[in-house]
Amino acid sequence: MRAFLTFLFKLLTSVRLAVVLIALITLCSLTATFIPQKQAPEYYRSHYPAVAADAIVFSGYADFFHSAPFFILAGLFFINLSACTVNRFVSRVMRGAPRRYGPDIIHAGLLLTVIAGVLSLINRWETVITLREGDRRLFPDGSVVTLASFEYRRYPDGRPEAWISRLKVEKDGKTTEAAVEVNHPLFLGAVTLYQSSFDERATAYLDSPEGHFTLWKNEAVETGEGTFVFLGADTAPGSALFGLLDPAETRVVERRTAAPGGRIGPLVLRRVEVSYATGLQAVVDPSSWLVIPALIVAAAGLVLTVIQKLKEQR
Amino acid sequence: MxxxxxxxxxxxxxxxxxxxxxxxxxxxxxxxxxxxxxxxxxxxxxxxxxxxxxxxxxxxxxxxxxxxxxxxxxxxxxxxxxxxxxxxxxxxxxxxxxxxxxxxxxxxxxxxxxxxxxxVPALRSGWLVLHISLAFAGEAFFALSFGAALVFLLTKDAEKRARLDRIIYTSILIGYPLYTAGALIFGAIWAYFAWGSFWSWDAKEVWALVTWLVYTLYLHLRLIRKTRGTLAVVVALIGFPVAIFTFLGVNFLLTSMHSYS
Known part of the structure; x- marks a missing residue:
């Protein structure tokens, strides 16, 4: 029994095991980047030979970073790193070796990061909330969030510059205003709101020789000049974008823009109305506070080690 | 011009x-x-x-x-x-x-x-500036170590090898913390503010982590196992092509959240 425990201790504290585990994690992770992740089994069966598809599905490679093989490798690495860290620290103290704790601090930071990752995996909750102007939503901390407005700001060339959701937050009888933008989340108690998506609803009001009618986005209309599909609002304010479909009506062969009063074939555009819904990602992750201190600890250890090693080299 | x-x-x-x-x-x-x-x-x-x-x-x-x-x-x-x-x-x-x-x-x-x-909105971040600039600063040192590793493997002269080993070691020792801070730490912080998660196992993230692991392996071989020979140099040599694939290969060959341009 004692011999077995000694063997186990030596194995768990060995750098060789760390090297083997790093090599295995590296190899498996790289392979996973070449296999599309989180697809349905049918996807793999239609894109790979039957044997390979079955192997991908049953080995967990379809979602490798949430699969048993990955958790086993990562778990072993965590145990190995913990054992090495404790062993290194204790043996240096016992021997009265010079105080070079840089690597210990790095390892402690890495272990904290892994712990934060595991806690996040277990406790993280997220959902996407779609709100139109005036919509309200009650949050778990008792606050009520209302979308006051949504702004889709574009550069002159039409590319997106910003998506901004302006919110009214009511809590404990007080109302505050806040904005959520990409890179600028809103911290609302335990919930963090991120600007994650938007939905555009556009309606084109048109005149034809037969009278007035409306088109929703992606709706098509047949005219004497061909079939036109309404593609949505154009980047120029008030203008609409239409596509002329090929005779089989399978693809757009020509794009045309019309300002109010402008013509699309025999049709005249009266106006375009656009309304947006914002997609806010609501995240509750009780472990996120631990990540930044963990990274700071690892970084501090790294700086200490490098300074020490550069001094030694001189 | x-x-x-x-x-x-x-x-x-x-x-x-x-x-x-x-x-x-x-x-x-x-x-x-x-x-x-x-x-x-x-x-x-x-x-x-x-x-x-x-x-x-x-x-x-x-x-x-x-x-x-x-x-x-x-x-x-x-x-x-x-x-x-x-x-x-x-x-x-x-x-x-x-x-x-x-x-x-x-x-x-x-x-x-x-x-x-x-x-575009996701790229308008100070964290991104730190992420990219420090990662490239680190990779510049890795480029130097790559050159030295290549010459090391082609030369037999012990004195030259010792000098080259010193270049490899010093450049990785300086490049490694810069790369760690840029590619991993500031990258994770940017991802947290932009996408709501420090880490998503995206292809670019995985390859960046692997680049870091390769250089981690080199430093462990060099500092703990005191390996100064061919094995450590081969690991140092492998690191740079992996870093280049992380930068260019992932953008052009794999699907990634990082493919912006």
Whole structure:
């Protein structure tokens, strides 16, 4: 029994095991980047030979970073790193070796990061909330969030510059205003709101020789000049974008823009109305506070080690 | 125009170094280094011009990223030569210069769009600026270690090998924390603010982590197992192609959240 425990201790504290585990994690992770992740089994069966598809599905490679093989490798690495860290620290103290704790601090930071990752995996909750102007939503901390407005700001060339959701937050009888933008989340108690998506609803009001009618986005209309599909609002304010479909009506062969009063074939555009819904990602992750201190600890250890090693080299 | 002059300066620097390597071993090369420094400075000037034009730090598309990487390598080699003087192996610096030239050649190729455009919302972040600039600073040191590792494996002379080993070790020792801070720490913080998660196991993230693991392995071999021979050098050699694949290969060959341009 004692011999077995000694063997186990030596194995768990060995750098060789760390090297083997790093090599295995590296190899498996790289392979996973070449296999599309989180697809349905049918996807793999239609894109790979039957044997390979079955192997991908049953080995967990379809979602490798949430699969048993990955958790086993990562778990072993965590145990190995913990054992090495404790062993290194204790043996240096016992021997009265010079105080070079840089690597210990790095390892402690890495272990904290892994712990934060595991806690996040277990406790993280997220959902996407779609709100139109005036919509309200009650949050778990008792606050009520209302979308006051949504702004889709574009550069002159039409590319997106910003998506901004302006919110009214009511809590404990007080109302505050806040904005959520990409890179600028809103911290609302335990919930963090991120600007994650938007939905555009556009309606084109048109005149034809037969009278007035409306088109929703992606709706098509047949005219004497061909079939036109309404593609949505154009980047120029008030203008609409239409596509002329090929005779089989399978693809757009020509794009045309019309300002109010402008013509699309025999049709005249009266106006375009656009309304947006914002997609806010609501995240509750009780472990996120631990990540930044963990990274700071690892970084501090790294700086200490490098300074020490550069001094030694001189 | 600035790009053309930069391209010529880098090409000339490489050519001059090649001529000295082949024909002028006993003479000192005073000509290629100002060219290398000029190329780095010109790229920096071009990036500043583009930054003013777009109203944000111009490192948000492939052209700008490649140019920044080339400038970082060129300026590092110049500084290294200045500080290390004749102790630096000329072939190592030639390989480094060629890497800077190759990076700028790819940036100048028709494959890479060169329009100076303001960034999309996800890229408008100070964390992103730290993420990219420090990652490339680290990778510039990895480029130097790659050159030294290549020459190490091709030479038999023990004294030369000891000098090359020192270059490999020192450049990785400096590049590693820069890369860790840039690619991993600031990258994770940017991802947290942009996408709500520090880590998503995206292809780019996985490859960046693998690059870091390769250099971690090198440092463990070198510092803990005290390996100074071929094994550690081979690991150092592998690191740079992995870093290049992380930067370019993932963008062009794999699906990633990082494919913005």
């Amino acid at each position: 600035l790009s053309t002059i930069t391209f010529v300066a880098l090409a000339l620097s490489c050519a001059v170094q090649a001529v000295f390597l082949l024909f002028g071993k006993s003479r000192k090369d005073f000509y290629s280094w100002p060219l290398l420094a000029a190329a780095g400075a010109l790229i920096a000037a071009e990036l500043v011009r583009r930054s003013v034009l777009i109203g944000f730090v111009a490192i948000t598309n492939t052209f700008e990223a490649l140019a920044l990487f080339a400038a970082a390598v060129a300026l590092l080699l110049f500084a290294w030569r200045l500080l290390a003087r004749e102790r630096t192996h000329p072939i190592v610096l030639f390989i480094g210069s060629f890497i800077a030239f190759a990076l700028f050649a790819i940036a100048s190729s028709p494959l890479v769009p060169k329009d100076a455009l303001p960034p």
